[in-house]
Amino acid sequence: MDTQYIQTKQYEEAARSLVDAAAWCYAESGCGNEQTLRANIAAFEHLYIRPRMLVPMDAPDLSTTVLGTSISLPVMAAPVGFQQLWHPEGERASVQGTGQAQTLYVASSSATTSLEEIAGRVCSPLWFQLYLFEPRSLSAQLVQRAQQAGYQAIVVTVDTPYYGRKERFWRNQYSLPEHIRKANFSDDVDPMVSSTFDWGVFDWLRTLTDLPLIVKGILTAEDTCKAIEHGVAAIVVSNHGGRQLDAALPSIVALPEVVGAARGEVEVYLDGGIRTGTDVFKALASGARAVFIGRSLLWGLAVQGAEGVNQIFAILREELEYAMVLSGCPDVNCITSDLLKECNW
């Protein structure tokens, strides 16, 4: 066992010394005073596992499905823009490492590799993340290109009517290197996110594609009901890794109300603050079908490219496997809310 990299946080420490200071600050930053960034992590620390003993099992089964697609563990790659900031191979390496781990990759609208090129490397199931741009035709074209290229679903990010205020990054007067470009657009196009959309956007997108539509960035029961009314196939409970609205609810705190309002009609996933296998366990016990990782995937990417991404999933897989065996869960469906207790101290 390589004890140097036995936890994701050791990848974080190693990545910090490898990555350009501006890129590091950009990724690690939250918005505003970073209350939500901190709380995404801290909220997991208030949840404890009520383990059950003497449940006989062989090796536990970590595999599951998301919208019918099989994944080898309930952890997937979140859409993260500008991945060439962390490794010269950028998205090519991260989609490859995600494929090696036999899980699903979500390509960002703001990738430094075009969506067609990412799909050309396909060794993992792929979803495409869509920003709602102005003019709307920019988003419409991306949807059509993603469908053409073989993506299996569209993940619509709805928490970004403006890009969040990454004040730590701004205060340092950092800027990103010149060669970092949004590869899905020609060089003379700098797409701006739009604040003029309403829930009818899902009805509009439905006229453009047959692919399942997933909504990313929901934190309330009210919006869960709206999303279901508008025909989404799944919901990602997310506050964008604490990068949009500061003081927004931590994801793991918002999850139970979304799961309650979804009433089993749509799948619910979570991202934000997943750093260990027990975090994954707690999210599943709170009703998520699976989770996404953002920053921790970047740490693996920075340190070892595709292999580093694969290793991050391997670490989470092993930690989750231990948590399941030690709490009496032979498979992921056994990870239920009775195994969790909140302690506010």
Ligand SMILES: Cc1cc2nc3c(=O)[nH]c(=O)nc-3n(C[C@H](O)[C@H](O)[C@H](O)COP(=O)(O)O)c2cc1C
């Ligand atoms: C550097 C960076 C870039 C991101 N880019 C995108 C993006 O292009 N689209 C999107 O929907 N979310 C984006 N996100 C948010 C992630 O998809 C995810 O919600 C978040 O990183 C999860 O939190 P975690 O980093 O604690 O795992 C980005 C996050 C980071 C850190």
Ligand SMILES: O=C(O)C(=O)c1ccccc1
């Ligand atoms: O930084 C982000 O959180 C993000 O969503 C983004 C947006 C545009 C380009 C790259 C990342």
